[in-house]
Amino acid sequence: MKQAAQRGDKARLTALLPQARGHLLEPWAAYWELRARLTEASQQEVQAFLAQYAGTYQEDRLRNDWLLLAGQRRDWNGFTSLHPAFRMNDDGQVRCYAVLIETLQSGTATPVQVDEVRRNWFAQRDLDDGCLTAADRMISARQMPANDAWKKARLSIEANRPQAARGAVMIVAPDAIPLFEDMNANVGKFLASRAVVAAKSRREIVVLALIKLAIADPETAASQLDGKWGPMLSAEERNWLWGTIGRQAASKLSPSANTYFSYVTRNSDLSDEMLAWKARAALRTGDWKAVQAAIDAMSEAQRQDPTWVYWKARALATYGGDERRAQARALYEGIAGTRGFYELLALEELGQRAAVPTRPAPLTAEEKKAARDNPALNRALYAISIGMRPEGTREWNYATNLHDRGGMADRELLAAADLACQREVWDRCINTSERTKGAIDVDQRFPMPFRDTVVRKSQEIGLDPAYVYGLIRQESRFVMDARSGVGASGLMQVMPATARWTAKKIGMSDFTPGQITDRDTNITIGTNYLKLALDDFDGSMPLAAAAYNAGPGRPRNWRNGPIMEAAIWAENVPFNETRDYVKKVLANTTNYAALITGRPQSIKDKLGRVGPRDTAEPEPNKDLP
Secondary structure (H helix, E strand, O other): OHHHHHHOOHHHHHHHHHHHOOOOOHHHHHHHHHHHOHHHOOHHHHHHHHHHOOOOHHHHHHHHHHHHHHHHOOOHHHHHHHHHHOOOOOOHHHHHHHHHHHHHHHOOOOHHHHHHHHHHHHHOOOOOOHHHHHHHHHHHOOOOOHHHHHHHHHHHHHOOOHHHHHHHHHHHOHHHHHHHHHHHHOHHHHHHHOHHHHHHHOHHHHHHHHHHHHHHOHHHHHHHHHHHHHHHOOHHHHHHHHHHHHHHHHHOOOOOHHHHHHOOOOHHHOOHHHHHHHHHHHHHHOOHHHHHHHHHOOOHHHHOOHHHHHHHHHHHHHHOOHHHHHHHHHHHHHHOOOOOHHHHHHHHHOOOOEOOOOOOOOOOHHHHHHHHOOHHHHHHHHHHHOOOHHHHHHHHHHHHHHOOOOOOOHHHHHHHHHHHHHOOOHHHHHHHHOOOOOOOOHHHHOOOOOHHHHHHHHHHOOOOHHHHHHHHHHHOOOOOOOEOOOOOEOOOOEOHHHHHHHHHHOOOOOOOHHHHHOHHHHHHHHHHHHHHHHHHOOOOHHHHHHHHHHOOHHHHHHOOOOOEEHHHHHHOOOOHHHHHHHHHHHHHHHHHHHHHHOOOEOHHHHHOEEOOOOOOOOOOOOOOO
Protein backbone atom coordinates (compact mmCIF):
# COMPACT_ATOMS: atom_id res chain seq x y z
CA MET A 1 0.00 0.00 0.00
CA LYS A 2 2.89 2.34 0.66
CA GLN A 3 4.25 1.65 -2.81
CA ALA A 4 0.78 2.16 -4.32
CA ALA A 5 0.48 5.47 -2.43
CA GLN A 6 3.83 6.60 -3.81
CA ARG A 7 2.61 5.76 -7.33
CA GLY A 8 -0.78 7.39 -6.75
CA ASP A 9 -2.49 4.10 -7.61
CA LYS A 10 -5.95 4.71 -6.16
CA ALA A 11 -7.47 1.46 -7.44
CA ARG A 12 -4.71 -0.65 -5.89
CA LEU A 13 -5.05 1.13 -2.54
CA THR A 14 -8.82 0.58 -2.46
CA ALA A 15 -8.40 -3.09 -3.37
CA LEU A 16 -5.80 -3.70 -0.63
CA LEU A 17 -7.46 -1.76 2.20
CA PRO A 18 -9.76 -4.61 3.38
CA GLN A 19 -6.69 -6.80 4.00
CA ALA A 20 -5.21 -4.15 6.28
CA ARG A 21 -8.24 -3.98 8.58
CA GLY A 22 -7.27 -4.92 12.13
CA HIS A 23 -3.55 -4.58 11.46
CA LEU A 24 -1.46 -2.45 13.82
CA LEU A 25 -0.71 -0.10 10.91
CA GLU A 26 -4.31 0.11 9.69
CA PRO A 27 -4.38 3.91 10.31
CA TRP A 28 -1.60 4.30 7.73
CA ALA A 29 -3.39 2.09 5.21
CA ALA A 30 -6.67 3.97 5.64
CA TYR A 31 -4.87 7.33 5.42
CA TRP A 32 -3.10 6.45 2.17
CA GLU A 33 -6.32 5.19 0.61
CA LEU A 34 -8.38 8.28 1.47
CA ARG A 35 -5.55 10.73 0.81
CA ALA A 36 -5.17 9.40 -2.74
CA ARG A 37 -8.77 10.35 -3.57
CA LEU A 38 -9.23 13.28 -1.21
CA THR A 39 -10.24 15.71 -3.96
CA GLU A 40 -13.24 13.44 -4.68
CA ALA A 41 -14.13 12.65 -1.05
CA SER A 42 -17.08 14.17 0.77
CA GLN A 43 -16.97 16.13 4.02
CA GLN A 44 -18.92 13.27 5.65
CA GLU A 45 -16.32 10.71 4.54
CA VAL A 46 -13.54 12.84 5.95
CA GLN A 47 -15.42 13.29 9.23
CA ALA A 48 -15.93 9.52 9.47
CA PHE A 49 -12.17 8.94 9.04
CA LEU A 50 -11.36 11.56 11.69
CA ALA A 51 -13.78 9.93 14.12
CA GLN A 52 -12.58 6.37 13.46
CA TYR A 53 -8.89 7.23 13.95
CA ALA A 54 -9.34 9.95 16.56
CA GLY A 55 -6.15 10.84 18.45
CA THR A 56 -3.77 9.35 15.89
CA TYR A 57 -1.11 11.02 13.80
CA GLN A 58 -3.01 9.94 10.68
CA GLU A 59 -6.16 11.72 11.86
CA ASP A 60 -4.35 15.03 12.26
CA ARG A 61 -2.34 14.50 9.07
CA LEU A 62 -5.55 14.06 7.07
CA ARG A 63 -7.08 17.08 8.81
CA ASN A 64 -4.05 19.08 7.64
CA ASP A 65 -4.55 17.84 4.06
CA TRP A 66 -8.27 18.62 4.14
CA LEU A 67 -7.72 22.11 5.58
CA LEU A 68 -5.37 22.92 2.69
CA LEU A 69 -7.93 21.64 0.21
CA ALA A 70 -10.75 23.60 1.88
CA GLY A 71 -8.60 26.73 1.74
CA GLN A 72 -7.84 26.26 -1.95
CA ARG A 73 -11.56 25.80 -2.61
CA ARG A 74 -12.41 28.89 -0.52
CA ASP A 75 -14.65 26.67 1.60
CA TRP A 76 -14.32 28.89 4.66
CA ASN A 77 -17.13 27.15 6.58
CA GLY A 78 -15.58 23.73 6.03
CA PHE A 79 -12.19 25.08 7.06
CA THR A 80 -13.55 26.77 10.19
CA SER A 81 -15.37 23.64 11.31
CA LEU A 82 -12.17 21.55 11.32
CA HIS A 83 -9.41 24.00 12.16
CA PRO A 84 -9.93 24.27 15.97
CA ALA A 85 -9.14 20.54 16.33
CA PHE A 86 -5.87 20.76 14.33
CA ARG A 87 -3.31 19.66 16.90
CA MET A 88 -0.05 19.81 14.94
CA ASN A 89 -0.69 23.44 13.97
CA ASP A 90 2.68 23.53 12.23
CA ASP A 91 1.65 24.28 8.65
CA GLY A 92 2.36 27.90 7.70
CA GLN A 93 -0.11 27.85 4.82
CA VAL A 94 -2.92 26.57 7.05
CA ARG A 95 -2.11 29.31 9.52
CA CYS A 96 -2.34 31.95 6.76
CA TYR A 97 -5.77 30.63 5.74
CA ALA A 98 -6.89 30.81 9.38
CA VAL A 99 -5.75 34.43 9.73
CA LEU A 100 -7.37 35.29 6.39
CA ILE A 101 -10.72 33.93 7.61
CA GLU A 102 -10.39 35.89 10.86
CA THR A 103 -9.82 39.10 8.92
CA LEU A 104 -12.73 38.37 6.57
CA GLN A 105 -14.98 37.96 9.60
CA SER A 106 -13.74 41.08 11.39
CA GLY A 107 -13.35 43.23 8.29
CA THR A 108 -9.81 44.29 9.19
CA ALA A 109 -6.42 42.89 10.17
CA THR A 110 -4.55 43.63 13.38
CA PRO A 111 -0.78 44.33 13.33
CA VAL A 112 -0.23 40.92 14.95
CA GLN A 113 -2.17 39.18 12.16
CA VAL A 114 -0.30 41.11 9.47
CA ASP A 115 3.02 40.17 11.06
CA GLU A 116 2.03 36.51 11.26
CA VAL A 117 1.07 36.36 7.59
CA ARG A 118 4.25 38.20 6.60
CA ARG A 119 6.43 35.85 8.67
CA ASN A 120 4.80 32.70 7.27
CA TRP A 121 4.80 34.05 3.72
CA PHE A 122 8.47 34.95 3.81
CA ALA A 123 9.29 31.49 5.24
CA GLN A 124 7.45 29.60 2.47
CA ARG A 125 10.00 28.58 -0.15
CA ASP A 126 7.62 27.59 -2.93
CA LEU A 127 4.57 29.25 -4.45
CA ASP A 128 1.67 28.66 -2.05
CA ASP A 129 -1.97 29.67 -2.09
CA GLY A 130 -2.68 30.34 1.59
CA CYS A 131 -0.10 32.98 2.45
CA LEU A 132 -0.17 34.46 -1.06
CA THR A 133 -3.94 34.94 -0.83
CA ALA A 134 -3.80 36.40 2.69
CA ALA A 135 -0.96 38.77 1.73
CA ASP A 136 -2.81 39.81 -1.43
CA ARG A 137 -5.87 40.79 0.59
CA MET A 138 -3.85 42.67 3.21
CA ILE A 139 -1.84 44.57 0.60
CA SER A 140 -5.00 45.43 -1.36
CA ALA A 141 -6.57 46.76 1.87
CA ARG A 142 -3.34 48.70 2.60
CA GLN A 143 -2.89 46.80 5.85
CA MET A 144 0.45 45.36 4.68
CA PRO A 145 3.00 47.52 2.83
CA ALA A 146 3.29 46.83 -0.89
CA ASN A 147 7.06 46.69 -0.41
CA ASP A 148 6.57 43.42 1.50
CA ALA A 149 5.56 41.81 -1.80
CA TRP A 150 8.79 43.06 -3.37
CA LYS A 151 10.74 41.74 -0.36
CA LYS A 152 9.09 38.34 -0.85
CA ALA A 153 10.07 38.48 -4.53
CA ARG A 154 13.67 39.30 -3.57
CA LEU A 155 13.86 36.43 -1.06
CA SER A 156 12.43 34.05 -3.66
CA ILE A 157 14.91 35.13 -6.34
CA GLU A 158 17.74 34.67 -3.83
CA ALA A 159 16.45 31.14 -3.13
CA ASN A 160 16.12 30.41 -6.88
CA ARG A 161 12.32 30.16 -6.60
CA PRO A 162 11.21 32.27 -9.60
CA GLN A 163 7.57 31.11 -9.52
CA ALA A 164 7.19 32.23 -5.91
CA ALA A 165 8.77 35.57 -6.91
CA ARG A 166 6.40 35.87 -9.86
CA GLY A 167 3.41 35.29 -7.57
CA ALA A 168 4.53 38.14 -5.30
CA VAL A 169 5.09 40.51 -8.26
CA MET A 170 1.62 39.63 -9.59
CA ILE A 171 0.06 41.05 -6.41
CA VAL A 172 1.56 44.54 -6.67
CA ALA A 173 2.54 44.94 -10.32
CA PRO A 174 0.75 42.62 -12.74
CA ASP A 175 1.74 45.00 -15.52
CA ALA A 176 5.41 44.24 -14.79
CA ILE A 177 5.12 40.47 -15.41
CA PRO A 178 6.48 40.71 -18.99
CA LEU A 179 9.54 42.57 -17.65
CA PHE A 180 9.88 39.98 -14.90
CA GLU A 181 9.76 37.14 -17.43
CA ASP A 182 12.46 38.81 -19.54
CA MET A 183 14.62 39.36 -16.49
CA ASN A 184 14.25 35.80 -15.27
CA ALA A 185 14.97 34.32 -18.70
CA ASN A 186 18.33 36.09 -19.19
CA VAL A 187 19.50 38.54 -16.56
CA GLY A 188 22.59 39.65 -18.49
CA LYS A 189 20.62 40.48 -21.60
CA PHE A 190 17.94 42.19 -19.52
CA LEU A 191 20.42 44.48 -17.72
CA ALA A 192 22.11 45.31 -21.01
CA SER A 193 18.96 46.12 -22.98
CA ARG A 194 15.68 46.45 -21.10
CA ALA A 195 16.69 47.50 -17.60
CA VAL A 196 16.61 51.23 -18.38
CA VAL A 197 13.00 50.82 -19.52
CA ALA A 198 12.26 48.89 -16.32
CA ALA A 199 13.97 51.49 -14.14
CA LYS A 200 11.67 54.19 -15.45
CA SER A 201 8.52 52.22 -14.72
CA ARG A 202 9.39 49.43 -12.29
CA ARG A 203 12.85 49.84 -10.81
CA GLU A 204 11.96 46.94 -8.47
CA ILE A 205 12.52 44.58 -11.41
CA VAL A 206 16.02 45.98 -11.77
CA VAL A 207 16.59 45.17 -8.10
CA LEU A 208 15.51 41.57 -8.75
CA ALA A 209 17.85 41.43 -11.74
CA LEU A 210 20.81 42.67 -9.69
CA ILE A 211 20.00 40.13 -6.96
CA LYS A 212 20.00 37.37 -9.55
CA LEU A 213 23.32 38.64 -10.88
CA ALA A 214 24.78 38.89 -7.37
CA ILE A 215 24.02 35.25 -6.64
CA ALA A 216 26.09 34.21 -9.65
CA ASP A 217 28.73 36.97 -9.69
CA PRO A 218 28.86 39.31 -6.68
CA GLU A 219 31.82 41.31 -8.03
CA THR A 220 30.05 42.18 -11.28
CA ALA A 221 26.85 43.01 -9.41
CA ALA A 222 28.81 45.32 -7.11
CA SER A 223 30.35 47.08 -10.10
CA GLN A 224 26.94 47.62 -11.70
CA LEU A 225 25.33 48.80 -8.45
CA ASP A 226 28.21 51.17 -7.81
CA GLY A 227 27.86 52.45 -11.38
CA LYS A 228 24.72 53.42 -13.24
CA TRP A 229 22.09 51.59 -11.18
CA GLY A 230 22.80 52.89 -7.67
CA PRO A 231 21.48 56.45 -8.23
CA MET A 232 18.21 55.12 -9.71
CA LEU A 233 17.34 53.05 -6.61
CA SER A 234 16.02 53.93 -3.17
CA ALA A 235 18.29 53.78 -0.12
CA GLU A 236 16.44 50.68 1.12
CA GLU A 237 16.90 48.93 -2.23
CA ARG A 238 20.60 49.79 -2.34
CA ASN A 239 21.06 48.51 1.21
CA TRP A 240 19.35 45.23 0.35
CA LEU A 241 21.53 44.78 -2.71
CA TRP A 242 24.75 45.56 -0.84
CA GLY A 243 23.56 43.06 1.79
CA THR A 244 23.00 40.43 -0.89
CA ILE A 245 26.38 41.09 -2.48
CA GLY A 246 28.08 41.10 0.93
CA ARG A 247 26.42 37.85 1.88
CA GLN A 248 27.55 36.16 -1.32
CA ALA A 249 31.11 37.43 -0.87
CA ALA A 250 31.14 36.38 2.78
CA SER A 251 29.95 32.89 1.91
CA LYS A 252 32.91 32.67 -0.47
CA LEU A 253 35.18 33.83 2.42
CA SER A 254 36.16 36.83 0.31
CA PRO A 255 38.01 39.67 2.10
CA SER A 256 35.83 42.11 0.12
CA ALA A 257 32.71 41.08 2.07
CA ASN A 258 33.28 43.61 4.83
CA THR A 259 33.78 46.37 2.25
CA TYR A 260 30.46 45.55 0.59
CA PHE A 261 28.68 45.42 3.94
CA SER A 262 30.18 48.79 4.87
CA TYR A 263 28.13 50.40 2.08
CA VAL A 264 24.92 49.47 3.94
CA THR A 265 23.64 52.65 5.61
CA ARG A 266 20.98 50.96 7.76
CA ASN A 267 21.30 47.40 9.06
CA SER A 268 17.55 47.12 9.67
CA ASP A 269 17.05 47.05 5.88
CA LEU A 270 18.81 43.66 5.71
CA SER A 271 17.35 40.17 6.12
CA ASP A 272 18.38 37.91 9.00
CA GLU A 273 20.45 35.80 6.60
CA MET A 274 22.40 38.85 5.41
CA LEU A 275 22.95 40.02 8.97
CA ALA A 276 24.22 36.57 9.96
CA TRP A 277 26.82 36.70 7.20
CA LYS A 278 27.70 40.28 8.06
CA ALA A 279 28.42 39.13 11.62
CA ARG A 280 30.43 36.12 10.36
CA ALA A 281 32.54 38.27 8.04
CA ALA A 282 33.21 40.70 10.88
CA LEU A 283 34.23 37.82 13.16
CA ARG A 284 36.89 36.77 10.63
CA THR A 285 38.51 40.20 10.80
CA GLY A 286 37.95 40.78 14.54
CA ASP A 287 35.62 43.76 14.00
CA TRP A 288 33.61 43.29 17.18
CA LYS A 289 31.74 46.56 16.77
CA ALA A 290 30.34 45.36 13.43
CA VAL A 291 29.55 41.96 14.99
CA GLN A 292 27.40 43.55 17.67
CA ALA A 293 25.74 45.98 15.26
CA ALA A 294 24.71 43.12 12.95
CA ILE A 295 23.36 41.03 15.82
CA ASP A 296 21.42 43.95 17.29
CA ALA A 297 19.64 44.45 13.93
CA MET A 298 18.48 40.81 13.72
CA SER A 299 14.91 39.75 14.43
CA GLU A 300 14.15 38.93 18.04
CA ALA A 301 13.86 35.23 17.23
CA GLN A 302 17.31 35.13 15.60
CA ARG A 303 18.91 37.20 18.38
CA GLN A 304 17.77 34.56 20.86
CA ASP A 305 19.57 31.77 18.99
CA PRO A 306 22.52 30.59 21.14
CA THR A 307 24.85 31.35 18.21
CA TRP A 308 24.20 35.06 18.35
CA VAL A 309 23.73 35.23 22.12
CA TYR A 310 27.26 33.86 22.45
CA TRP A 311 28.87 36.15 19.87
CA LYS A 312 27.14 39.25 21.23
CA ALA A 313 28.46 38.35 24.68
CA ARG A 314 31.94 37.96 23.22
CA ALA A 315 31.64 41.38 21.55
CA LEU A 316 30.56 43.02 24.82
CA ALA A 317 33.32 41.29 26.78
CA THR A 318 35.90 42.40 24.21
CA TYR A 319 34.94 46.06 24.65
CA GLY A 320 35.69 45.81 28.37
CA GLY A 321 34.24 47.85 31.21
CA ASP A 322 32.31 46.57 34.20
CA GLU A 323 28.86 47.17 32.74
CA ARG A 324 29.60 45.43 29.44
CA ARG A 325 31.29 42.52 31.19
CA ALA A 326 28.23 42.13 33.42
CA GLN A 327 25.97 42.13 30.36
CA ALA A 328 28.19 39.54 28.70
CA ARG A 329 28.13 37.33 31.78
CA ALA A 330 24.33 37.49 31.91
CA LEU A 331 24.16 36.41 28.27
CA TYR A 332 26.55 33.52 28.88
CA GLU A 333 24.56 32.40 31.91
CA GLY A 334 21.38 32.44 29.84
CA ILE A 335 22.63 29.69 27.51
CA ALA A 336 25.49 27.92 29.32
CA GLY A 337 25.22 24.14 29.57
CA THR A 338 26.04 20.93 27.74
CA ARG A 339 23.15 20.99 25.23
CA GLY A 340 25.10 22.24 22.21
CA PHE A 341 28.17 23.91 20.73
CA TYR A 342 27.59 27.47 21.91
CA GLU A 343 26.13 26.35 25.20
CA LEU A 344 29.42 24.53 25.89
CA LEU A 345 31.47 27.55 24.82
CA ALA A 346 29.41 29.83 27.08
CA LEU A 347 29.95 27.41 29.96
CA GLU A 348 33.69 27.67 29.41
CA GLU A 349 33.56 31.48 29.29
CA LEU A 350 32.11 31.25 32.82
CA GLY A 351 35.14 29.29 33.95
CA GLN A 352 33.53 25.84 33.88
CA ARG A 353 34.05 22.75 31.75
CA ALA A 354 31.68 20.13 30.43
CA ALA A 355 30.94 17.49 33.04
CA VAL A 356 28.45 14.64 33.13
CA PRO A 357 25.13 16.08 34.39
CA THR A 358 23.47 14.52 37.41
CA ARG A 359 21.26 11.73 36.18
CA PRO A 360 17.52 12.02 36.89
CA ALA A 361 15.74 9.71 39.30
CA PRO A 362 15.16 6.26 37.79
CA LEU A 363 11.93 5.80 35.88
CA THR A 364 9.18 4.09 37.84
CA ALA A 365 7.44 0.93 36.65
CA GLU A 366 4.29 3.01 36.04
CA GLU A 367 6.15 5.54 33.87
CA LYS A 368 7.71 2.77 31.78
CA LYS A 369 4.35 1.02 31.42
CA ALA A 370 2.67 4.23 30.19
CA ALA A 371 5.25 4.46 27.40
CA ARG A 372 4.91 0.76 26.52
CA ASP A 373 1.12 1.11 26.36
CA ASN A 374 1.13 4.24 24.15
CA PRO A 375 -0.47 3.10 20.86
CA ALA A 376 1.28 5.75 18.73
CA LEU A 377 4.72 4.83 20.08
CA ASN A 378 3.98 1.16 19.42
CA ARG A 379 2.84 1.86 15.85
CA ALA A 380 5.96 3.95 15.29
CA LEU A 381 8.34 1.27 16.57
CA TYR A 382 6.59 -1.43 14.57
CA ALA A 383 6.72 0.66 11.37
CA ILE A 384 10.43 1.26 11.89
CA SER A 385 11.03 -2.45 12.55
CA ILE A 386 9.54 -3.49 9.17
CA GLY A 387 11.45 -0.89 7.17
CA MET A 388 8.96 2.00 7.21
CA ARG A 389 11.34 4.30 9.04
CA PRO A 390 10.08 7.65 7.64
CA GLU A 391 6.49 6.85 8.63
CA GLY A 392 7.52 5.51 12.02
CA THR A 393 9.68 8.54 12.71
CA ARG A 394 6.85 10.95 11.85
CA GLU A 395 4.40 9.12 14.07
CA TRP A 396 6.89 8.95 16.94
CA ASN A 397 7.65 12.66 16.70
CA TYR A 398 3.95 13.46 16.63
CA ALA A 399 3.30 11.35 19.73
CA THR A 400 6.13 12.95 21.73
CA ASN A 401 6.02 16.53 20.43
CA LEU A 402 2.60 17.43 19.07
CA HIS A 403 -0.23 15.17 20.26
CA ASP A 404 -0.56 17.18 23.47
CA ARG A 405 -0.07 20.93 23.42
CA GLY A 406 3.56 21.63 24.28
CA GLY A 407 4.49 17.97 23.84
CA MET A 408 5.21 15.38 26.51
CA ALA A 409 6.52 16.44 29.92
CA ASP A 410 10.11 15.60 30.87
CA ARG A 411 9.36 12.33 32.65
CA GLU A 412 7.16 11.13 29.78
CA LEU A 413 9.92 11.98 27.33
CA LEU A 414 12.47 10.07 29.39
CA ALA A 415 10.15 7.05 29.48
CA ALA A 416 9.55 7.21 25.72
CA ALA A 417 13.30 7.56 25.10
CA ASP A 418 13.92 4.59 27.39
CA LEU A 419 11.48 2.51 25.36
CA ALA A 420 13.32 3.41 22.15
CA CYS A 421 16.70 2.69 23.76
CA GLN A 422 15.53 -0.74 24.93
CA ARG A 423 14.45 -1.53 21.35
CA GLU A 424 17.79 -0.13 20.09
CA VAL A 425 16.04 2.48 17.96
CA TRP A 426 18.83 4.87 18.81
CA ASP A 427 17.77 7.88 16.74
CA ARG A 428 14.40 8.10 18.52
CA CYS A 429 16.11 7.43 21.85
CA ILE A 430 18.50 10.36 21.36
CA ASN A 431 16.12 12.85 19.76
CA THR A 432 13.39 12.25 22.33
CA SER A 433 15.72 12.55 25.31
CA GLU A 434 17.16 15.77 23.85
CA ARG A 435 13.74 17.42 24.15
CA THR A 436 13.69 17.39 27.94
CA LYS A 437 14.00 20.84 29.48
CA GLY A 438 14.93 20.19 33.10
CA ALA A 439 16.20 16.62 33.41
CA ILE A 440 19.17 15.36 31.39
CA ASP A 441 19.73 11.63 31.02
CA VAL A 442 23.20 11.56 29.53
CA ASP A 443 23.05 7.81 28.84
CA GLN A 444 20.03 8.36 26.60
CA ARG A 445 21.39 11.47 24.90
CA PHE A 446 24.85 10.02 24.34
CA PRO A 447 24.46 6.24 24.09
CA MET A 448 27.47 4.09 23.23
CA PRO A 449 26.30 1.04 21.30
CA PHE A 450 28.99 -1.38 20.09
CA ARG A 451 31.35 0.11 22.66
CA ASP A 452 33.91 -2.67 22.62
CA THR A 453 34.30 -2.48 18.83
CA VAL A 454 34.36 1.33 18.61
CA VAL A 455 36.83 1.80 21.47
CA ARG A 456 39.12 -1.03 20.34
CA LYS A 457 39.29 -0.01 16.69
CA SER A 458 39.78 3.65 17.62
CA GLN A 459 42.57 2.99 20.09
CA GLU A 460 44.34 0.61 17.69
CA ILE A 461 44.99 3.52 15.31
CA GLY A 462 45.47 6.26 17.91
CA LEU A 463 42.04 7.87 17.50
CA ASP A 464 40.01 9.33 20.38
CA PRO A 465 36.90 7.11 20.76
CA ALA A 466 34.94 10.16 21.96
CA TYR A 467 35.60 11.78 18.57
CA VAL A 468 34.43 8.65 16.76
CA TYR A 469 31.27 8.46 18.85
CA GLY A 470 30.68 12.18 18.33
CA LEU A 471 30.87 11.68 14.58
CA ILE A 472 28.70 8.54 14.46
CA ARG A 473 26.03 10.21 16.59
CA GLN A 474 25.81 12.98 14.01
CA GLU A 475 26.21 10.80 10.92
CA SER A 476 23.69 8.04 11.54
CA ARG A 477 22.34 8.23 15.09
CA PHE A 478 23.61 4.61 15.30
CA VAL A 479 21.08 3.45 12.71
CA MET A 480 22.74 0.38 11.17
CA ASP A 481 20.94 0.53 7.83
CA ALA A 482 21.20 4.30 7.41
CA ARG A 483 21.75 5.34 3.80
CA SER A 484 22.10 8.92 2.62
CA GLY A 485 20.72 10.44 -0.55
CA VAL A 486 24.20 10.41 -2.09
CA GLY A 487 24.88 6.75 -1.30
CA ALA A 488 26.77 6.83 2.01
CA SER A 489 26.08 3.72 4.10
CA GLY A 490 26.13 2.33 7.60
CA LEU A 491 26.98 3.65 11.04
CA MET A 492 29.75 5.93 9.78
CA GLN A 493 28.04 6.80 6.50
CA VAL A 494 30.93 5.78 4.25
CA MET A 495 30.75 6.44 0.50
CA PRO A 496 31.54 3.43 -1.76
CA ALA A 497 34.53 5.12 -3.45
CA THR A 498 35.90 6.26 -0.09
CA ALA A 499 35.50 2.74 1.27
CA ARG A 500 37.45 1.22 -1.62
CA TRP A 501 40.25 3.79 -1.30
CA THR A 502 40.51 3.38 2.47
CA ALA A 503 40.45 -0.42 2.30
CA LYS A 504 43.31 -0.35 -0.18
CA LYS A 505 45.21 2.21 1.90
CA ILE A 506 45.06 0.09 5.06
CA GLY A 507 45.77 -3.21 3.29
CA MET A 508 42.29 -4.74 3.50
CA SER A 509 42.82 -6.92 0.43
CA ASP A 510 39.61 -8.95 0.70
CA PHE A 511 37.24 -5.94 0.81
CA THR A 512 34.13 -5.99 -1.37
CA PRO A 513 31.55 -3.16 -1.70
CA GLY A 514 28.83 -5.26 -0.07
CA GLN A 515 30.83 -5.37 3.17
CA ILE A 516 30.30 -1.68 3.85
CA THR A 517 27.00 -2.42 5.60
CA ASP A 518 28.67 -4.92 7.93
CA ARG A 519 28.97 -3.22 11.30
CA ASP A 520 32.58 -4.08 12.11
CA THR A 521 33.78 -3.40 8.56
CA ASN A 522 31.97 -0.09 8.48
CA ILE A 523 33.59 0.96 11.76
CA THR A 524 37.02 -0.20 10.55
CA ILE A 525 36.78 1.72 7.29
CA GLY A 526 35.21 4.79 8.90
CA THR A 527 37.68 5.12 11.76
CA ASN A 528 40.68 4.63 9.49
CA TYR A 529 39.45 7.24 7.03
CA LEU A 530 38.79 9.66 9.89
CA LYS A 531 42.32 9.10 11.22
CA LEU A 532 43.81 9.70 7.75
CA ALA A 533 41.79 12.92 7.48
CA LEU A 534 42.87 14.00 10.96
CA ASP A 535 46.53 13.42 10.05
CA ASP A 536 46.02 15.32 6.81
CA PHE A 537 44.70 18.33 8.75
CA ASP A 538 47.42 18.48 11.42
CA GLY A 539 45.24 16.85 14.06
CA SER A 540 42.50 19.51 13.81
CA MET A 541 39.17 17.94 14.78
CA PRO A 542 37.06 20.72 13.19
CA LEU A 543 38.92 20.49 9.86
CA ALA A 544 38.82 16.68 9.79
CA ALA A 545 35.09 16.70 10.60
CA ALA A 546 34.51 19.15 7.74
CA ALA A 547 36.53 16.89 5.44
CA TYR A 548 34.50 13.86 6.50
CA ASN A 549 31.27 15.68 5.64
CA ALA A 550 32.17 17.77 2.59
CA GLY A 551 35.31 16.08 1.25
CA PRO A 552 38.88 17.22 2.00
CA GLY A 553 39.23 19.67 -0.89
CA ARG A 554 36.78 22.20 0.49
CA PRO A 555 38.22 22.58 4.02
CA ARG A 556 41.70 22.80 2.47
CA ASN A 557 40.45 25.95 0.75
CA TRP A 558 38.35 27.17 3.68
CA ARG A 559 41.36 27.14 6.03
CA ASN A 560 43.25 29.62 3.87
CA GLY A 561 43.27 33.13 5.27
CA PRO A 562 44.06 34.48 8.73
CA ILE A 563 44.75 32.21 11.69
CA MET A 564 41.67 32.30 13.92
CA GLU A 565 39.82 30.53 16.69
CA ALA A 566 38.28 27.35 15.32
CA ALA A 567 34.88 28.49 16.66
CA ILE A 568 35.04 31.53 14.35
CA TRP A 569 36.28 29.35 11.50
CA ALA A 570 33.44 26.83 12.04
CA GLU A 571 30.81 29.58 12.08
CA ASN A 572 32.14 30.77 8.70
CA VAL A 573 31.94 27.38 6.97
CA PRO A 574 30.09 28.28 3.75
CA PHE A 575 27.84 25.19 3.58
CA ASN A 576 24.94 25.26 6.04
CA GLU A 577 24.97 21.48 6.44
CA THR A 578 28.72 21.27 7.04
CA ARG A 579 28.72 24.25 9.41
CA ASP A 580 26.03 22.59 11.52
CA TYR A 581 27.80 19.23 11.25
CA VAL A 582 31.18 20.46 12.48
CA LYS A 583 29.66 22.23 15.46
CA LYS A 584 27.55 19.22 16.44
CA VAL A 585 30.40 16.72 16.08
CA LEU A 586 32.63 18.83 18.34
CA ALA A 587 29.87 19.30 20.92
CA ASN A 588 29.13 15.56 20.82
CA THR A 589 32.83 14.76 21.17
CA THR A 590 33.15 16.97 24.25
CA ASN A 591 30.17 15.35 25.96
CA TYR A 592 31.31 11.82 25.07
CA ALA A 593 34.80 12.58 26.39
CA ALA A 594 33.32 13.67 29.73
CA LEU A 595 31.24 10.48 29.84
CA ILE A 596 34.07 8.12 28.84
CA THR A 597 36.80 9.63 31.02
CA GLY A 598 34.68 10.78 33.94
CA ARG A 599 36.57 14.10 33.90
CA PRO A 600 35.45 17.64 32.91
CA GLN A 601 36.27 18.48 29.31
CA SER A 602 37.17 21.67 27.41
CA ILE A 603 35.54 22.18 24.02
CA LYS A 604 38.02 24.99 23.36
CA ASP A 605 40.92 22.56 23.70
CA LYS A 606 39.33 20.31 21.09
CA LEU A 607 38.66 23.22 18.75
CA GLY A 608 42.08 24.84 18.82
CA ARG A 609 42.90 27.33 16.08
CA VAL A 610 42.63 27.11 12.29
CA GLY A 611 44.82 28.64 9.65
CA PRO A 612 46.74 27.80 6.47
CA ARG A 613 48.91 24.69 6.38
CA ASP A 614 52.58 25.29 7.11
CA THR A 615 54.14 25.10 3.66
CA ALA A 616 57.20 23.44 5.16
CA GLU A 617 55.08 20.46 6.20
CA PRO A 618 54.30 17.81 3.54
CA GLU A 619 50.69 16.73 2.99
CA PRO A 620 50.45 13.17 4.37
CA ASN A 621 47.57 12.07 2.12
CA LYS A 622 47.44 14.10 -1.08
CA ASP A 623 45.11 11.54 -2.63
CA LEU A 624 42.64 11.60 0.29
CA PRO A 625 39.20 11.36 -1.40
